[in-house]
Amino acid sequence: MAQDLADQESSKDRLSGSLDAVLHLLDRQVVDADDLMVCKVDDLELTVFDDGVLAITGLLAGSAAAVPRYGDQGFGGLLHDYWRRLGRTEADRDDPYRIDLELVDHLDSAVKLKVGREGALVRQGQRARRLNRLLQMPVQGLDGVRLGRPLDVRLERETSDPGERIRVIGLVVGHGRPGSYFGYDRRPDMGPWLVRSVLRWLHRHSTYAELADLDELDWDAGVIRVDPARLQPLKAVDA
């Protein structure tokens, strides 16, 4: 199967260029070096580096990562509490499994690892930022008026020093749920016409905010602030 795959153009590596965290990474199948299935990408680990860069550093999996995603903060939090209640004795109940991004070979219709699946999942062991947390934060104007929420997080692989990090470069901001644009923002020419028209109409107010243009990304308070004047129209990245 692997050799047949090689001649298919769809198998180019998404991680080498521009990609969207929710659209291209979240909920993808993870497959090991022998084409056996490992897990789903239930969440992503985000790290703030010393030079201020926010980048993806690992894939998170397992119930500890998946359960909080079943709802917004209210219902998701409640569900999370109930789920924890079922295993209070377990010290690592809240600790998701983690696969370091170093172990990822490439990303096409699945996330392909460089290693075999046995023992591939190890506990994260530390508290780190999660993509889901970022996706739950309200996006506000400078006066506190709600502008929406992040619908997706745009990523790009660094090409210059220190290189190779997959950094966050901006947010798709709008109303609705993360991933609900289904990729029609990146490819405005994607069919069918009916679905495209309805989705683009539903998301007619969605905009794009460069990470550098954000006034505040407050992980503790859980809020993103941006000057509405700096919001940009969505660009067709993949067209």
Add this chain to the structure above:
Amino acid sequence: MKKVFAVALGILTAIGGFVDIGDLVTNAQVGARFGLSLGWVVIVGVVGICVFAEMSGRVAAVSQRATFDIVRERLGPRMGMANLLASMAVTLLTFVAEIGGVALALQLVSSVNYLLIVPFVAFTVWLILWRAKFSVMENVLGLFGLGLVVFAVALWQLGPDWGDLTHRMMVVDKPGDEQWRTWAYYAVALFGAAMTPYEVFFFSSGGVEERWTTKDLGTMRLNVLVGFPLGGMLSLSIAGCAAVVFGPIDASVDTLGQVGLPVAVALGKVGLAVALIGFVSATMGAACECGLSVGYSIAQYNGWQWGKYVRTDVAARFHVVLLLATLAGAAVLLTKVDPILVTEFSVVFSAVALPLTYFPILVVANDPDYMGKHVNGRLANSLGSVYLILIGVAALAAIPLMIVTRMGA
């Protein structure tokens, strides 16, 4: 030559595999009450399942991702889970109906009460799921399922007024003693029987099992575009037979024996024997497909290893799900619930659960990230959009119609 054989085999199994307990029962019931005046729904349903299966088969061949992989990836965990619960409820219901169907067909042969046969059928299904090779399972049961072709022969022997039969299919009309809402309810039920979700779960996962690549797209299309319509012809012959034999005497079809009666009338014992072989194989094949679909979907949602292309111990969770599903199916039947009634429920709820699975497949079949140059063409997208609306309407209408007609009473 080998290629031709593979294509022929694929088409034959698609014909035998298309008809299951839902098609058998619903078509016979509708034929007896409405003649062929709802025959157009079968045609609409067959075109729909062709569009849906071709898209999901193409996605599986090009990207190696089966249906529920795509559902979770595009809809996320929340909508994905809602879809999983709905689809699994319907598929388990269908699974129960198929196991019950096999047992009822064997009861017709042996006169042993079907409740005694159910545990043996369930055990056999589980044994096939656990041990049999994927291709053997599909081909053997599919080929014997072709026994249902006797319904077409029987219809020809019964010698109906062909002009009248086909004319009824072309015009929107109903028998005078039926209400329009009952007519609409059965239209939705027939649509659901033709477009059962498990068929697509099984078809796309089977493509991954058989390691299809872009080279197999032609074969896959032939299987779908020739096999399914021919299977639809079988459905229509079943309805036609019931219309000719039961229509004039105003009888309704409530048992599997009555479904086969027209064959006995037209062709005698031998015909009935062949029909029974067809019943057993077609429902047995469908039972295996349903059971596997439950395992496929749950494993694909959670990211577990699945499939019969790996050793059973490599896909341990998948095989645990198969075992539990089979036990649950048998347990439901042993409550003495009427398998025919379960069938009626399953086809209607099929129509309800369909849109959540259809929509993400339609989107991904258009996404060059997954599909490269094999994205939907103009025809696939036009039909795909029309069916998106049709499936949505059927899903919204199904439960209200079920309530106001008291299940077509």
